Amino acid sequence: MRLDRLLVLLWLLLPLSAHAHIGSLTVVYESHAPPVPVRVIIRPPGVVPGLATIDVRVLTNGVKRVTVLPVHWRAGVDGSPPPDVAKPVEGDPNLFHAELWLMARGAYSVHVEAQTSAGSTKFIVPVNSLATTRLPMPGALSGILIALGVLLFSLAVTVVTAGVRESVLDPGTEPSSLRRRLGRAAGAGAVVMLALAIYGGRAWWNAEDRDYRNNKMHQPVECDVKVRIEDGQRIARLTVLTNESRASWPGLVPDHGKLMHVFMMREPQMDVLAHLHPVRRSHRLFEVVLPPVPAGNYRLYADVTHETGLAQTLTATTTVPELVDATKTADGMIADADDSWHLGAPTDAAAKKFESDLGDGRVMKWDGAQVPVVGREATLRFTIHEANGSLSKLDAYMGMLGHAAIRRDDGAVFTHLHPAGSVSMAAQQVFQIRAGEKPPKRITPEMMEQLCQPPNANLPQQPLMFPYEFPQPGRYRIWVQAKIGGVVRTGVFDTEVIEAGLKTAAK
Amino acid sequence: MMSNLQKDFYTDFSFVDIHRARRNFPIFIVHRFGYDFCAMQSSTTLGDLGASLTPPATKSSFGTPWYCQLIVFAATCILVGIVWDISWHSTIGRDTFWTPAHICIHLGGSLGGFLCGWLVLRATFSPDEAIRGAGVRVWGFRGPLGAWVTIWGALAMLTSAPFDNWWHDAYGLDVEILSPPHSVLAAGMYFHVVGGLLLVLSYQNRSADERRAGGRGLYVFAAGILVGLAAIMMTEKSLPNQQHGGLFYKISCGVYPFFLVAMARASKLAWPTTAIAGIYMGLMCLAVWILPLFPAQPLLAPIYNPVKSMVPPAFPLLLIVPAFAMDLIFRWIGRGRGWKRDLLLAPLLATAFTALFMVTQWNFSEHLISPAAENRFFAGSGFFTYVDARTEMWNKFWDLKTGGLTTSSALVAWGLALAASAAGLAVGNWMARVKR
Numbered sequence: 035m036r037l038d039r040l041l042v043l044l045w046l047l048l049p050l051s052a053h054a055h056i057g058s059l060t061v062v063y064e065s066h067a068p069p070v071p072v073r074v075i076i077r078p079p080g081v082v083p084g085l086a087t088i089d090v091r092v093l094t095n096g097v098k099r100v101t102v103l104p105v106h107w108r109a110g111v112d113g114s115p116p117p118d119v120a121k122p123v124e125g126d127p128n129l130f131h132a133e134l135w136l137m138a139r140g141a142y143s144v145h146v147e148a149q150t151s152a153g154s155t156k157f158i159v160p161v162n163s164l165a166t167t168r169l170p171m172p173g174a175l176s177g178i179l180i181a182l183g184v185l186l187f188s189l190a191v192t193v194v195t196a197g198v199r200e201s202v203l204d205p206g207t208e209p210s211s212l213r214r215r216l217g218r219a220a221g222a223g224a225v226v227m228l229a230l231a232i233y234g235g236r237a238w239w240n241a242e243d244r245d246y247r248n249n250k251m252h253q254p255v256e257c258d259v260k261v262r263i264e265d266g267q268r269i270a271r272l273t274v275l276t277n278e279s280r281a282s283w284p285g286l287v288p289d290h291g292k293l294m295h296v297f298m299m300r301e302p303q304m305d306v307l308a309h310l311h312p313v314r315r316s317h318r319l320f321e322v323v324l325p326p327v328p329a330g331n332y333r334l335y336a337d338v339t340h341e342t343g344l345a346q347t348l349t350a351t352t353t354v355p356e357l358v359d360a361t362k363t364a365d366g367m368i369a370d371a372d373d374s375w376h377l378g379a380p381t382d383a384a385a386k387k388f389e390s391d392l393g394d395g396r397v398m399k400w401d402g403a404q405v406p407v408v409g410r411e412a413t414l415r416f417t418i419h420e421a422n423g424s425l426s427k428l429d430a431y432m433g434m435l436g437h438a439a440i441r442r443d444d445g446a447v448f449t450h451l452h453p454a455g456s457v458s459m460a461a462q463q464v465f466q467i468r469a470g471e472k473p474p475k476r477i478t479p480e481m482m483e484q485l486c487q488p489p490n491a492n493l494p495q496q497p498l499m500f501p502y503e504f505p506q507p508g509r510y511r512i513w514v515q516a517k518i519g520g521v522v523r524t525g526v527f528d529t530e531v532i533e534a535g536l537k538t539a540a541k
Numbered sequence: 542m543m544s545n546l547q548k549d550f551y552t553d554f555s556f557v558d559i560h561r562a563r564r565n566f567p568i569f570i571v572h573r574f575g576y577d578f579c580a581m582q583s584s585t586t587l588g589d590l591g592a593s594l595t596p597p598a599t600k601s602s603f604g605t606p607w608y609c610q611l612i613v614f615a616a617t618c619i620l621v622g623i624v625w626d627i628s629w630h631s632t633i634g635r636d637t638f639w640t641p642a643h644i645c646i647h648l649g650g651s652l653g654g655f656l657c658g659w660l661v662l663r664a665t666f667s668p669d670e671a672i673r674g675a676g677v678r679v680w681g682f683r684g685p686l687g688a689w690v691t692i693w694g695a696l697a698m699l700t701s702a703p704f705d706n707w708w709h710d711a712y713g714l715d716v717e718i719l720s721p722p723h724s725v726l727a728a729g730m731y732f733h734v735v736g737g738l739l740l741v742l743s744y745q746n747r748s749a750d751e752r753r754a755g756g757r758g759l760y761v762f763a764a765g766i767l768v769g770l771a772a773i774m775m776t777e778k779s780l781p782n783q784q785h786g787g788l789f790y791k792i793s794c795g796v797y798p799f800f801l802v803a804m805a806r807a808s809k810l811a812w813p814t815t816a817i818a819g820i821y822m823g824l825m826c827l828a829v830w831i832l833p834l835f836p837a838q839p840l841l842a843p844i845y846n847p848v849k850s851m852v853p854p855a856f857p858l859l860l861i862v863p864a865f866a867m868d869l870i871f872r873w874i875g876r877g878r879g880w881k882r883d884l885l886l887a888p889l890l891a892t893a894f895t896a897l898f899m900v901t902q903w904n905f906s907e908h909l910i911s912p913a914a915e916n917r918f919f920a921g922s923g924f925f926t927y928v929d930a931r932t933e934m935w936n937k938f939w940d941l942k943t944g945g946l947t948t949s950s951a952l953v954a955w956g957l958a959l960a961a962s963a964a965g966l967a968v969g970n971w972m973a974r975v976k977r
Contacts, residue, residue, distance in 0.1 A: 081713035109843030116840070135635055135714075135841045137928070142842075169711035175703055182700040186693065189679070193689045196677040201686040201739075202974040205747070206674030239721050246712050 055456060056335065056347050057447030058505030059166060062411070062455040063159045066494070070094055070148040070155040073455075073501055075411055076134075080167030082250070083137040088144060090120050090130040091411070096150045100130040103145040106138050106163075107343045107465070110473050117145065136163035139252075141343035143465035158469065160343050160461035164252040187228055195221030259334055259352035267323050268357055269367060270310075272296070272336065274318035274348060283318060284340040287477055289460035290432045292372070294320055295337040295450060297439050300330045301351070307439065307513050307524060308375040312336075323369040328377070329356040335441075335448045337458070341477040343465050345458035347448065372432050374515060376524035390514075390525035395421025398514060398525030401497075406504045406531045414438065414451075414500040416514050416525065425496050431517035436498045443509045451500045504531040605756040609744055611656055612691065612737035613763050618649030619730050620766045623773055624828045624854060627718070631852035631926035634841035646698075646730075653733050654695025657688035657740075664688075675743075677977050685743055686977055691736025697729030718777055727774050734770060738763040739975060742807055746976050757809040764804035764813075765820025771800055772821065772858065780924065781855055784906035785938040787950025790899055793858070795957035798894045799965040801864055805871065806969020814871070818864035825857035829920045845930035855924040856914075859905055863897040878973070883966045890966075891958035899951065910936050 059078040065071060071093035078086045090100050103117035120130035136142055144159045171179075199209045199217025209217070258273040272294075276283045286293050292311040300306035312322035320336075336348040380390060388400040401415040416436075418426040428435055438451040449456055467474065467481055474481070498516060514525045622645030629642045636643070661684030664676040676683035705722035708715060715723065741763055745756040772779065775792055783789045805813035832851040839848065870889050874882060908914055914921035922935045929935075 079710075079713075081710065083714040084709075104842050106843035109845060113844040113847075114842040115838065115844065137634065137714075137841050138843055165713060169707075171707055171711075175707055179700065179704055182696065186696055186700060189689075189693050189696070192679050193677075193686070193693060196679050196689070197686045200677040201743070201977045202971070204976055205671065235721060235724070238724075242712065242721065250713075 055337075055447075055449040056349065056445075057442070058449075058503075059162055059164060060503055060505060061159060061161050061457050062501045062503055063157075063457045064453070064455050064501040065155070065157055066093070067155060067157070069152045070097060070150055072146070072148055072155065072157070073411065074144075074146055074159050075503060076144060076159060076161045078136060078161060078163060080165065081169075082139045082163055082165045083135060084163075086134045086136050086161070086163075088120065088132050088134055088146075089123075089411070090132075090146060090148065092128045092130070092148055094150075095128070096152070097128070097130075097148050098151065099149040100132075101147045101149075102132045102134060104134045104136060105143045105145060105465070105469070107141040107143070107468065108138075111145075111469055117147070136161075139163055139165070139250075141340070141345075141461065141465075143343060143461075143469070145469070158462055158465045160345065160457055160465055162344055162346070165246070165250050166252055168247070168251075187232075190228060191221050191224045194224035255346060255348050257334065257336060257348045257350035259350040261324065261352055261354050263355065263357070265367075266357075267367060268354065270312070270322050270324055270352065270354075271315075272312055272320040272322070272334075272348075272350065274320075276318065284342050284344075285477065286314075286338050287341050287460045287464055289337065289339045289345075289458055290434065292370070292432070293338065296322065297335045297337075297448070297450065298327070298332045299335075299441060300328070301333050301445075303379065304441065304443070304511050305379045306330070306332075306375070306377050307526075308373070309437065309439070309515060309522075310373045310375075311370040313370075321367070322373075323367045324354060325369065325373060325375040326357065327354065327375055329354050333445055335439075335450070337450050339458045339460035339464070341464060343458075343461040343468070345461050347450075372522075374522035374524065376513065376515075376526070378526060380511070380526045380528045388527065390527060392418065392518075392523040392525060396426060396518065396523065398516075398523070400512075400514075400525075400527050402527070402529060406510075406529055407534050408504055408507050408531055409534060411501065411503050414502055414512065414514075416498040416500075417496050418498065418516055418518065418523070418525075426516075426518050428495060428498070429517040429520065431515060431522060435494065435496075436500075436514060436516040438500050438515070439513045440502070441511055442506065443511065447504075447506055447508070447510070449502065451502055453499055455501045507531050507533050605741065605744060605759050608656060608660060609737075609741045609756055609759055612653055612687070612740050613759050613766075615649040615653035615656065616734040616737045616763055616766045618645050618652065619733060620769050620773075620824065622646030622649060623730065623770070624825075625832075627773070627776070628828075628832050628851045628853065631924070632837045632839065632848055632850070634839050634927060650695050650698040650729070650733060653691045653737060654699075657684070657691040657695070657736065660684055660688040660740075661692070675747075675977050685740055686975065687736045687738065687740030687743060689736070690739055691733050694729045694731065694733030694736055697725055697732065699729075701726035701729060718774060727770075731767070731770055734763060734767050738767060738804070739972075742972060743975050743977055745809060746807075746974065748809075761804075761808055761810055761813060761816045762820055764800070764808070764817045765824060767804070768797070768800050768817060768821040768860070769824050771796055772825070773854075776854065779855070779858065781906045781909035782934070782937065782939045784902050784909075785946055786940055786944045787946045787954070788944055790895075790902075790946055790954040791950060791957055793898060793902075794891075794895050794954040795961050797858075797860060797898075797961070798867075798891060798958045799961035799968075801860070801867060801894075802890055802962050802965030803969040803972060805867070806966060807972035807975075812865075812868045814864040814867045815861060818860035822857045822859070822861055825854060829853045829856055829923075830917065833917065833920065833923060839927035841927075844927050846925055846927050848927050852926055853920045853923050856909055856919050858898075859901045860898070862901045863894040866893040866897050878970050883963070883970075887959060887963040887966060890962040891955060894962070895951070895955045895958045899946075899954075903946075906938075910938065912936070 059080060061076050064073045073091045073093065075089045076086055088102050100120040101117040102120050103114055105111055105114045118132050120132035123129040123131050134144065140163060142161050142163050144161055145156065146159060147154055147156045195217045198220035199213050203209060256275045258275055259270055261268050261270045274283065289295065293314055294312050296310040296312060298308040298310065306327050308325055308327050310322045312320035315321050331351065331353050334350040334352065337345065338348065339345045388402045390398045392398055396418060398416055398418050406412055418428065420426050431437060434452050436453065440449045440451060441447065464477060467477065498514065508531060510529050510531055512527045512529065515522055622642050625645060626642035629636055629640055661682050664672050664683040667673055673683055675685065677686050679689055701722050704725060708720065708722045738760065741756045741760045745760050748755055775796065778792050779789055801814050801817060804817055810816055832853040835851045836849060837851045867890050870886065870893055874886055909919060909921060925935060
């Protein structure tokens, strides 16, 4: 046990990156579809198999019953048990809670049904089931186990000694000196045997831990990014660094029309953001024309969704060179029409902390009245105003009212958000196809075309709201993008996220 | 001229037994192995512990004291609980601390722990010198050796609970039998049962009547439970589909001869090895036949095998075949002890076990993975869990190319059986003398 503790002390609580978004597996989904608008938060455990929690907040009254059902992508609905009933949370009549066992690695979809007397709403929330955390043993538990271990060790040695010394004697007979010596020798032998058992146990534990780290924990997928200048353009080539097995890199499906969404941020100031959509050149090779962003070191986050429904964020760093000759040739590579970029950081003025200048007199305002708290659901609410103070009319930007990118200053947390939350909409659509009566084994080009349709043509207008739950404390930067008059505008904000229970005086 | 075998048969039970056997065959069988349940229930009371420490050597004394019965009941709870729990995980998947299977295990663990704690306190503070003298001294306390071992087992089981819980949080729910925290639990359960075994054994060994010692049937029953626990811990390497592999025979030959020889050596029955193997097989067969009677369905996804009832274990190993041969060897060589005799016994027992076990299990496993075994009796592929998608591999032997049984692996298995038999004889010789 003592040796085990030494091992435990070496462990770090380190939530590793690289899954759907960086730094957290938690997904938030919000639907305003009648008759039951809902917000769903699924918090996977970070180990597999493990127990995820799911909170379903109904945004209306009269909900009688909420059921939840986890469906593994490979097994499908037929390979799922009966759904669980989410129980109402005491003191919050609109919140329902359940726990879900995620038994296998990979993509799951959680089928949620909310029933009212007026009807029921059914929807699918995709979630990744991945091992991402390493848990240290709490000090108290470690102490208890060491105490029990010492007790077991000493009791075993004493019992062996006593057993050899006295057990074969007739009742009432005192042991001879020979038997006493034999007992002591047996006790010494027991010490050796137990020490060997502990040593073997430690080696076994180490091997299990190694296997967990190397084979069971989700390994971050990285990209190699090289920027070349060609025909007066800077072209970034992204090579996905996976092994050669196609099983390790299943086919991709487009998420709101794009196979890959790349967010580039200049390091370390985070004063430049580019939201790009590379084109696929081969199985793991993508290229994109860089917009006129300044030279420097950049960190890239690339969101992709596989046909299994697994969404992941690939990471990379690269150096962007200065564009010497900006004369673009006629046969140069054409940038994606939805690519956008922004230069500038939030203002330092405290009075303007919740405002971001969008240019042309427009301003984006954040209703940041509440200090964000770790692990607590929040609605990030923004409004965009014209120079005269009226609300701007927003166009659809890739089928949605807006996009947000959230990053902690050290890069350990990154999320690409939509008004529907942090779920991959492509994964949601893949699971809808798979939930049909005859679920396909592969996603065909026809199905992909269906996935390419804009998710929602009839957009609600402002305010622009993003449901989210900050996974870790720290300083965050938030970029909010919306399309106004055919031009993508980006507002930038900074915020400090605090642990639950801390006072909010800092605000 | 009667052989030794015939002599034992005719001297070990009377004409009355045969008459009774005609009326009630199961009781006859049990009685033949030296354990009369009726006598057991009526022979002792809660208050006569002191008197029961020294078993009366009368002919009618088949009974055992209540604490022996209770400790074996606790051991049975543990075995039943663990078989039930594995079935639960194979069928339903989802569980909590309060599943019936867990309660059964904890009932056995705590019952044994508290009972033995009481025995220690009683032996320590009793004014009766006979009770105090029948214990061994540990940290100033006195108690039967078996009680101490069971207490250690119960403590280990207790220790495994928070360890296992943390393990689930750190590495995910371990849906495997062999993991570090499960091994602590298994060690606890083993020694819990070993303690019970020693408790009954010491009672048996104190009997003045070698032939009709009290507790000899209960001892063999506990030994069968211990073999069952050993078999369960090796389940993942002992499936019928693995029984043409070298690893299966190496593991089996390295383990079962030790248990069978050690416990048979200390037994006072005429056919102890056969009885122990028979009890193991009987208990496991009951699980094979009873569990599927209860409808159940998986409650966790993904489900690749939509089972409709509780999943049974695989049909038990036919240990009774080599065990019978080992009994014949014991009877042929004789029951006397001594290193020269043991030097002869160990290779004979190892050879008999290895050869017969290999031949029996090799052929029987071919039947078990065939469609002919897909019935209620053999439960064929019934042990596959809800996550095991049905494939052609269900009806094939696995890993034959990389780990099939070869001459060299068979020789290694024999060597392991030899070591296990020798160790079993040594431990068994000691066990046969345990009186406290």
